[in-house]
Amino acid sequence: MKNMAQQFITQKLRELTVKEVLEYSKKYNISVSKSEAEAVVKALKKNKENPFDPDGRKKMFKKLASLTSKDTARSVHKLLVKLANEYGVSHWLK
Template sequence: MKKMAQQFITQKLKQLTVKELLQYSRKYQIPITEEEAQAIIKALRKNKENPFEKDGRKRMLKKLAGLTSVDTARSVNKLLHKLAKEYGVEEWLK
């Protein structure tokens, strides 16, 4: 069941829109510009790493930092953790 839920969440990340990402960033008070949101969405759609595995998440965020900035990658990491906490699956990101 956990694996299926993780696949569902990973698919949702790939289908996230710029508008949705900006809404989440405002909700959790994590500053992301529209240009950064566009770059993040583009990177998430191309991402082959598993965000639930520590090493996979690290590689994903490192690639994102190369495309945008280290601060943007940190913001995405914070956002992932806040979303995981909201849905009660924060232990999946350990």
């Protein structure tokens, strides 16, 4: 069941829209501009790394930082952690 849920979440990350990224950033009071959200969405669509594997997540955010900025990558990481907390799966990010 855990594996299936992780696959679902990973697919959802690839399907995020700019509007959704901006809504989540507003909801969690994390600063993300529209252009940053566009870059994030583009990067997530191409992402092949497993966000639940510590090494995969590190590679994913490192690549995102190279495409945007370290601050944007940190902001997206914060969003991921807050969403995981909200849905009770934060332990999957350990």
